[in-house]
Each structure stands twice: as structure tokens, then as C-alpha cells.
Amino acid sequence: MSDVAERVKKIVVEHLGVEAEKVTEEASFIDDLGADSLDTVELVMAFEDEFGVEIPDDAAEKILTVKDAIAFIAANGK
Amino acid sequence: MRRVVVTGLGLVTPLGGNVQQTWDRLIAGKSGAGPITRFDATDYSCRIACEVKPEDFDPNLRVDHKIQRQVDPFIVYGLDAAGQALEDAGLTDMPEEERLRAGTLIGSGIGGLPGIAEEAIVLHERGPRRVSPHFVHGRLINLISGQVSIRYGLMGPNHAVVTACSTGAHAIGDAARLIALDDADVMVAGGAEATICPIGIAGFAQARALSTNFNDEPHRASRPWDKARDGFVMGEGAGIVVLEEYERAKKRGAKILGEVVGYGLSGDAYHVTAPHPEGSGAFRSMQMALKRAGLNPGDIDYVNAHGTSTPMGDELELGAVKRLFGADIGKLSMSSTKSAIGHLLGGAGAVESIFTLLALRDQVVPPTLNLEDPCDGAEGVDLVPWTAKERKVEAVLNNSFGFGGTNATVVFRKV
Numbered sequence: 001m002s003d004v005a006e007r008v009k010k011i012v013v014e015h016l017g018v019e020a021e022k023v024t025e026e027a028s029f030i031d032d033l034g035a036d037s038l039d040t041v042e043l044v045m046a047f048e049d050e051f052g053v054e055i056p057d058d059a060a061e062k063i064l065t066v067k068d069a070i071a072f073i074a075a076n077g078k
Numbered sequence: 079m080r081r082v083v084v085t086g087l088g089l090v091t092p093l094g095g096n097v098q099q100t101w102d103r104l105i106a107g108k109s110g111a112g113p114i115t116r117f118d119a120t121d122y123s124c125r126i127a128c129e130v131k132p133e134d135f136d137p138n139l140r141v142d143h144k145i146q147r148q149v150d151p152f153i154v155y156g157l158d159a160a161g162q163a164l165e166d167a168g169l170t171d172m173p174e175e176e177r178l179r180a181g182t183l184i185g186s187g188i189g190g191l192p193g194i195a196e197e198a199i200v201l202h203e204r205g206p207r208r209v210s211p212h213f214v215h216g217r218l219i220n221l222i223s224g225q226v227s228i229r230y231g232l233m234g235p236n237h238a239v240v241t242a243c244s245t246g247a248h249a250i251g252d253a254a255r256l257i258a259l260d261d262a263d264v265m266v267a268g269g270a271e272a273t274i275c276p277i278g279i280a281g282f283a284q285a286r287a288l289s290t291n292f293n294d295e296p297h298r299a300s301r302p303w304d305k306a307r308d309g310f311v312m313g314e315g316a317g318i319v320v321l322e323e324y325e326r327a328k329k330r331g332a333k334i335l336g337e338v339v340g341y342g343l344s345g346d347a348y349h350v351t352a353p354h355p356e357g358s359g360a361f362r363s364m365q366m367a368l369k370r371a372g373l374n375p376g377d378i379d380y381v382n383a384h385g386t387s388t389p390m391g392d393e394l395e396l397g398a399v400k401r402l403f404g405a406d407i408g409k410l411s412m413s414s415t416k417s418a419i420g421h422l423l424g425g426a427g428a429v430e431s432i433f434t435l436l437a438l439r440d441q442v443v444p445p446t447l448n449l450e451d452p453c454d455g456a457e458g459v460d461l462v463p464w465t466a467k468e469r470k471v472e473a474v475l476n477n478s479f480g481f482g483g484t485n486a487t488v489v490f491r492k493v
């Protein structure tokens with residue numbers, strides 16, 4: 001679990017160009033980390049690559065925070 | 079019409095990451111050519127290029143990390159050079175009422191070719207859901223203008239030019255018109271290119287446009303007007319100027335590098351890649367620019383030629399210049415700086431316009447490298463072989479010609 005969280009946070013830092021300490025589990029990609037709608041599409045693609053999961057569009061729309069991403073991957077990842 | 083002057087310059091070239099580094103090396107007679115390092119070019123007929131060097135250019139100085147990841151290199155080069163030019167002009171923090179009258183007109187010949195090629199492979203191998211959401215706007219030609227407008231809050235005209243290898247010159251000429259006609263007071267104008275990638279080199283090589291005889295001696299390959307020339311060497315980078323309405327520039331005490339006094343445009347109406355056999359389009363473009371400038375050929379001290387080092391183009395341009403200048407040809411110095419930086423395609427006209435402005439500033443004209451055995455017709459014309467030359471420079475002319483038979487000429491004069 002903590003391994004998933006660390007990997008998710010690393011992807012967020014890399015893709016959004018934000019400082020690691022800002023990427024808390026409560027952080028919202030758009031409201032707190034400066035992402036726009038295109039960035040969130042790219043983040044979801046990066047999660048799919050990293051964890052070998054498929055995140056359908058309707059599920060992706062509900063991934064709004066770092067915690068949402070970690071929870072989805074923990075439930076669906078390999 | 080209102081007068082238009084240049085108050086800021088920015089360069090990213092194979093000779094340097096900024097204006098002064100590039101200019102110092104150009105005047106010193108250095109070449110930016112080398113073996114292609116961006117990809118394994120072993121199987122290519124052309125294995126050399128003029129690449130922007132990582133030790134010279136730090137993209138992190140002016141371009142946000144996130145943007146770097148999303149866009150093709152031509153946008154990174156353009157955004158950096160635009161930032162340099164605005165810093166040079168002292169216009170990075172204009173108040174809102176000035177930014178409403180400040181715009182962008184920056185083009186590219188081809189745009190995001192490396193990214194288009196790479197993403198096509200992603201689509202082919204992994205399917206549509208793996209294509210980047212930044213694919214389109216990270217590759218579009220007008221997205222240098224768009225990114226610069228957003229980064230610096232410029233809310234005037236947001237425009238772009240696409241005329242192959244004359245893009246940079248057309249961008250400066252068209253942007254100057256927008257100011258002259260009172261549509262803007264400040265314009266950030268120029269061009270950028272970054273197509274040193276497998277499909278870019280392969281495409282130009284198949285068009286038989288690239289030098290292939292000097293793969294073992296890259297610095298000797300770009301040799302405008304030399305008898306052994308056999309094609310151009312691809313370059314990359316960006317050239318951006320800040321254009322400003324003259325009274326405004328004078329009032330704020332801006333450093334004025336020169337006035338845009340002439341602009342000519344013409345079409346060959348002949349062939350997609352080959353220039354007109356009599357150089358008539360080039361001739362008419364120069365003639366129109368001089369007429370607009372109210373200058374005679376004898377007033378021009380320096381011509382920065384298109385001079386790509388291709389067998390046909392160089393001599394046709396030389397012939398057109400000789401016909402236009404007539405008896406005044408002996409007063410003129412003409413060089414091709416593509417001998418040092420290669421051909422920056424859509425960036426060329428802007429980078430080379432900047433070189434003519436620096437010639438005005440420093441009273442020195444840059445050399446034509448590798449001119450060992452000049453072609454027929456070169457006698458009596460000072461092509462500035464090998465070594466830069468100090469001389470009087472009051473008015474300068476830059477030529478740029480592109481595929482599709484498009485020609486542009488810009489004339490600048492000291493203020």
C-alpha cells in the first residue's frame with residue numbers, strides 16, 4: 001500500500017512539476033496542485049502505465065485527489 | 079504609416095544559447111556543425127547537422143518544466159528566445175494597458191515534426207488511448223505565439239506565419255506592418271525550428287536537399303557559393319525580435335537596434351522546391367523591399383543571403399543580387415551565415431535578420447565559411463570569405479526563400 005502511495009506521488013511530482021511536500025494524500029490535482037483537465041488525462045495514463053491497470057473514463061473522472069488514485073490502484077492493480 | 083524599430087533580440091542557435099554567445103562565435107568564424115547525436119544516423123545518407131548544444135542552452139532558464147514535457151523542442155527554443163528578447167527590451171512586466179497593445183507573431187516552417195512522428199508510433203503500436211492529451215497543442219506551429227502570449231500576458235494580435243524557409247523573415251515583416259498600421263504597439267516576432275529527427279533528415283535527404291559529401295568533416299559541409307557545395311546542413315533553434323513603434327520606444331528611452339524600413343514579398347510561380355531559373359522571385363522581393371525603404375541598392379552595405387549551400391539556389395540568388403545592384407555591387411558585402419549555423423528553416427529568416435542588426439550595432443559583417451573555390455559569377459562580389467570584416471554598416475538586407483516558391487526580404491537601417 002505505502003509502495004503504491006509513493007509511486008503515485010512520484011508520478012504526480014514528475015508530471016505536474018510540483019514540490020513533493022505539496023503532494024499530500026488529501027491534495028486535489030486541480031485545486032491544490034495546479035493541474036488542468038489535460039494534465040489529469042495525462043496523469044491517469046501515467047498511472048495506467050506504472051501499475052498495469054486500465055482506468056476507464058468513468059472511473060478516471062472520479063479520481064480527483066492523490067488519495068482517490070491510490071485507492072483505485074490498490075483495489076484494481078496487480 | 080507609423081515607424082517601427084527593433085528594441086530586443088533573442089537567439090538559440092547551434093553556436094550558442096543566447097545572442098552574445100552566438101554572435102561572438104559567428105564573428106570568430108566558428109562552425110556549429112557536427113555529427114548527428116539525436117538519433118543513430120548510421121544508415122542515413124546525411125549524418126551531420128548543426129544541433130543546439132546542451133552545454134550552451136539550458137531550457138530551464140525560461141521554460142517551465144511542465145511545458146517542456148508537453149511540447150516539441152521548437153516551442154521550447156521559441157519561448158526561450160522570446161523571453162530573451164523581451165528581457166533585452168525591458169518589456170517583461172508591461173502594465174495591462176500596454177499588454178493589450180502587445181502581440182506575438184512567431185512562426186515555424188514545419189512545427190512539431192519529431193513529436194508527430196513519435197506519437198504516430200505510439201498510436202500504431204499501443205492504440206488511441208495512449209496518445210498524449212498534449213499531442214495537438216504541443217506540436218502546432220502557432221503555439222510559440224500562444225505560449226509566449228500566455229507566459230508574458232500579451233493580449234494584442236496572436237498570430238503565426240508558415241512559409242517554409244522564409245517564415246522568420248515574413249514574421250518580422252508582417253509584425254512590423256501590424257505596428258505600422260496601428261493594430262499593435264509592440265510585437266514579439268520571429269521563427270523557430272527543431273526537426274533534426276529521423277523523419278526530418280530522411281525527408282530532406284530524399285528531396286536531395288541535404289549535403290552528403292562531408293559526413294566525415296561536418297564543419298566543411300555548409301559552403302555557400304563554393305564549387306564543392308552539395309546541399310544544406312540542417313540547423314535548429316530560434317530567433318525572436320521585439321518590434322516597437324518608434325515614438326513609444328524613443329519616449330521610454332529604449333535601446334534601438336535598427337528600424338524596419340523595407341519589406342518585400344513575392345512568389346516564383348515556378349516549382350515546389352527549385353528556385354526560378356532566372357531568380358526572378360528573389361529579384362522582385364529585394365526590389366520591393368528597397369522601394370518600400372526608399373533606398374537605392376547603393377545604400378545597402380550588407381546582405382545576409384539566403385545562401386543555403388545548395389547547387390542551384392546560391393548562384394541564382396547571387397545573379398539576382400548582381401542584377402539588382404548593378405554598378406553598386408562593388409560597395410556591398412554579402413555573406414551566408416548558414417555556413418556556420420546551418421539552415422534553421424523556419425527560424426532562418428529571423429536568426430539572420432538578427433545577425434544583420436548586430437552588424438549594424440557593431441559595424442562588422444559575419445563571414446561565409448568554407449568559401450575555398452567560389453562559383454562562377456562570384457568575381458567582383460565581396461562574399462566575406464572565412465573572416466569577419468569590420469566596415470561601415472548603415473543599412474542591411476536579409477533574404478529568405480522557401481519551398482513553394484515563396485520569397486521574403488527585410489531591410490533594416492540605423493536610426
